[in-house]
Amino acid sequence: MTRSRTAAPAGRRTAAATTGVGKTAKTDKNRAPGKTPKRNGDTPAATAGAPDRDSDAAEQTMMLVGARIRAMRLRQQLTLRDVAERTGVSVSMLSMLERGVSTASVGTLVAVASALGVHMYDLFAHKDGADGSPVTRLAEQTVVRMGEGTTRRVAHNDAAAGLELAVNEYELGGASGPSATHHDGREFGVLISGQLTIELDGQSHVLEPGDVIAYSSERPHRIANTGDERAVAVWVNVDES
Template sequence: MAATTASEVAAQLLPQIGDRIRTIRTTKRMTLQMLSDRADLTPSMLSLVERGRTIPSIGSLIAISHALGVTVGDLISGEQRIANDVVVRSSDVVPVETSQRLLRRVLRDDTLNGALISTTHYRPNTSSSPIPRAHAGYEHGFILSGSLTVELEGTAYILGEGDLISYDSNRPHRIWNHTKKDAVALWINFGHGHAAV
């Protein structure tokens, strides 16, 4: 049997790396533009990488892994690490401002169990997206403070402090702060492709 050449190995590895980047990005509820902004790479280049159409340089892989909060080894090997920390300290969580001006804190990205736990701070008149969007998974939202409107398939639900909403993420939805005061919600998402915040 002929030995596998380096180019053949690269051809097999490229789509796998692209798939891993896309999976991690969507699990972290990041758009291509958000990853582009953080990694300082163009969205078109990142799209080509995710589709296995171009070979990213070592520098690009480092930038992408840093922007995603993983190691280069995670992108290449695809091995999922088990989170051994029983407690997540508030001081260890870095808030990230989304493209829609929401302040998001990922408390636990439990990829092994398919759960993402985060809080989102909504300034007045800010929303998760300009229009309702759908993605894979299921989500629960608990209002910690303030008031939010969740539009779910054309129906608006106004939620106040202590209220909980749960729905299939495949249903088009949008979350926005319709008030003049800040609001904070705890989100627990299950499944892949967490696109809404």
């Protein structure tokens, strides 16, 4: 594998998702000694200190997403193998995803949504924004947190233009998924902070703050945080049809 700079694989964790805007948990100064707080991604909701009800809500969300994916697939008369060939995601993983018990990553959801002719945004329930307003408030944006150590905030979705604008955050070692995926369309990304390695067809490209990358989503790709701090990037997915 050739490299433009450096690369390091990211670990695999259990995935879950929630929608809505989340707030960073504050450190509990009165925490009993000897107890170590969980890091982001250690809980199903991927939120430090999240209560059990948040975990249950995240699991329920993934079950609803899985059911929506299955309904879309059947409506288009596609088999699991058809979707697997379009995305690079295994049939067994897709089956678990539809049943709401998979370890689906953001990359997997993006690829599966594209294979079904929609954006990942369309797989989730959303808060209604102001009719006719050109502004999408933060509270109206959909947030998806995954156990792979990533958070994807869909800042804007334009179905007519086939465009989805997202702000992605990657914890230390976080990644878009355990392996590369592919789907229709094109992607454009600009790194705001931290460091990201984009793997394309076996070649790694390391981004530093301010760097931009553009590529066809049909190329097998994976995004990983190979730096020593949280990475934040703005990502645009565009349909080419």
